[in-house]
Amino acid sequence: MTRPLAPLPAALVSAVRHIAATPHLLVALDFDGTMAPLVARAEDARPLPRSAAALATLSSLQSTTTALVSGRALASLRAVATPPAPTLLVGSHGAESWWGPDSPALELTADQAAALERARALVTQATTLYEGTVQEDKPSGVALHYRQASEADGRAAVDHVRKMVAQDPAIYLGTGKMVLELSVLNANKGQSLTTLRERTQATATFFAGDDVTDEHAFAALLPGDLGVKVGQGETAAGFRIAAPAALPQLLELLVSARREFLHVT
Structure with missing residues (x-):
């Protein structure tokens, strides 16, 4: 039996009502662990239906911009999130972005492409050595997943990867x-959120992530x-949900x- 959710704290309810009354609202959300529960296999993640429906409704409102800001590659994010058409997308922790049909494709320099090959080789070596670890290639990086590994093998x-990357200043590490x-590419979600705010000319931003x-x-x-x-x-x-x-x-x-602020019935 599913335990009923506790009501939202009064202070959070008040904060939501306050931000909803801004002239142009940006609603940016992380995907895994936020829109969708964490799962063992990344390709199996899906947004909770009510969260997806609410995002779709927000994306349809005037003076309201929605965005997904994820560590996933853009192709993976599209595949699992099936975002509403107007929703802007940021992938690979900010290294990739989609602002609309005219968005330029990510291009790496020759040096960056060579560094990417080295990074992928390091992770391939680790996944070969340690059972339960999984490699996820991205356009500008690679991820080592160890959720399915034993604690010892994951550590x-x-x-192993940290030690090898420490010798290569062209590769950036994140956890x-x-x-x-x-x-x-040295990108992060903070830079992406700032870019989203500037591009959309949002007067306030709502962001949730885990x-x-x-x-x-x-x-x-x-x-x-x-x-x-x-x-x-x-x-x-400033606030937390469980x-x-x-x-x-x-x-x-x-x-x-x-909707109330915009006088939408």
């Missing part, structure tokens, strides 16, 4: 929940913005308050 794989990210990599985005929020951490862990976000299962009621509240 050994991470240590997430049971994943080690290698990239040849992972260590989302802390860059929380740190980039401005006074008057609203950050919501999903799950446990230290955070710079799990992805609590996000639908939060987004539905935002939909209701935004």
